Amino acid sequence: MQIDINKISNSRIAEVDFNQLGFGKVFADHMLVAEYADGKWQKATIQPYGPLSFQPAMMSLHYGQAIFEGMKAYRSDAGDILVFRPEENWKRFNKSAARMCMPEVPEDIFLGGLKELLKLDKNWVPSQDGCSLYIRPFMFATDEYVGVTPSSTYKFIIFNCPVGSYYAKPLRVKIETEYIRAAKGGVGFAKNAGNYGGSLFPTQLANKEGYDQIIWTDAATHTYVEEAGTMNLMFIIDGALVTAPTGDTILDGVTRKSVLQVAKDWGMDVQERLLSVEELVKGIESGKVQEAFGAGTAAVIAPIQTIGYNGKDYDLPERKPDGFSAKVYQEINDIRLGKKTDTRNWIWKA
Numbered sequence: 001m002q003i004d005i006n007k008i009s010n011s012r013i014a015e016v017d018f019n020q021l022g023f024g025k026v027f028a029d030h031m032l033v034a035e036y037a038d039g040k041w042q043k044a045t046i047q048p049y050g051p052l053s054f055q056p057a058m059m060s061l062h063y064g065q066a067i068f069e070g071m072k073a074y075r076s077d078a079g080d081i082l083v084f085r086p087e088e089n090w091k092r093f094n095k096s097a098a099r100m101c102m103p104e105v106p107e108d109i110f111l112g113g114l115k116e117l118l119k120l121d122k123n124w125v126p127s128q129d130g131c132s133l134y135i136r137p138f139m140f141a142t143d144e145y146v147g148v149t150p151s152s153t154y155k156f157i158i159f160n161c162p163v164g165s166y167y168a169k170p171l172r173v174k175i176e177t178e179y180i181r182a183a184k185g186g187v188g189f190a191k192n193a194g195n196y197g198g199s200l201f202p203t204q205l206a207n208k209e210g211y212d213q214i215i216w217t218d219a220a221t222h223t224y225v226e227e228a229g230t231m232n233l234m235f236i237i238d239g240a241l242v243t244a245p246t247g248d249t250i251l252d253g254v255t256r257k258s259v260l261q262v263a264k265d266w267g268m269d270v271q272e273r274l275l276s277v278e279e280l281v282k283g284i285e286s287g288k289v290q291e292a293f294g295a296g297t298a299a300v301i302a303p304i305q306t307i308g309y310n311g312k313d314y315d316l317p318e319r320k321p322d323g324f325s326a327k328v329y330q331e332i333n334d335i336r337l338g339k340k341t342d343t344r345n346w347i348w349k350a
């Protein structure tokens with residue numbers, strides 16, 4: 001696919017304080033926009049980041065055909081722009097698309113477009129410690145039509161945000177026993193917008209009780225631990241790495257996959273299995289559960305300090321610098337920054 005390029009005349013980069021980035025509030029100069037109609041991708045353009053216009057009847061606003069991805073680019077010491085496993089995000093994006101009756105986005109638009117975009121916006125990839133360029137590909141239905149049916153036209157867009165580190169302090173999370181995120185047969189494995197809209201209210205309630213995030217449990221019985229807001233959950237129990245198996249209700253995280261691979265390479269016992277809330281809280285009390293953490297692109301590894309369940313708080317042991325979550329963070333960080341040989345072929349050079 002030919003990508004037309006319409007460059008900005010003046011970069012906004014001089015207005016940005018790279019020491020105060022926060023997360024998701026600063027946008028790089030350009031975006032890629034591709035349009036789908038008549039059964040095929042028609043054209044792709046790189047243009048200045050800015051407003052789009054649409055009709056009030058645009059279908060995605062009404063019936064939720066909207067999906068997204070998220071991955072990060074880093075600047076290596078040698079000045080290369082490195083992206084962590086973006087082919088995985090491309091494949092997952094197309095799985096989300098299939099579930100939502102949306103067209104697949106071909107590799108030359110998703111990854112080829114990203115490469116062109118990063119060439120233009122390479123100065124927006126921060127070099128400060130802990131900072132990166134967050135890449136947000138997404139797609140939404142654009143037909144002007146009132147009726148619940150798949151749209152015939154779509155837009156696929158990628159924009160980029162230079163970001164600081166996501167979570168500063170270890171998390172307090174609450175095990176949710178009333179609301180649900182995803183049910184068997186549903187869309188929990190897809191990164192579609194509605195999943196996140198539905199999570200806002202219960203998360204707000206948890207925030208009011210002093211928790212940062214929710215641990216979702218299985219929708220039918222609230223017996224088993226599933227995942228967190230935008231992170232998969234992992235535990236070190238008696239020295240083994242334990243995480244929920246992927247399926248209908250769990251987002252198949254690239255960070256999850258990477259952490260499991262590193263653990264296997266280190267010879268650890270890796271258990272993808274159901275973990276009941278009861279086993280978890282009893283294990284914290286008895287000291288069997290040594291670590292708990294979230295794994296996701298935004299934070300990479302987010303250590304958990306406290307887990308709340310039925311009004312009681314269970315504290316994890318203090319995090320050790322030589323504990324698994326600290327070591328695996330270091331390993332993945334070194335790989336994505338190009339500081340360590342990429343033996344697993346995870347790095348994609350833009």
Ligand SMILES: *Cc1c(COP(=O)(O)O)cnc(C)c1O
Binds near residue numbers: 191227229232252297
């Ligand atoms: C994106 C996401 C994750 C983490 O996936 P990564 O590919 O590691 O970023 C986990 N859970 C949910 C619900 C998510 O949306």
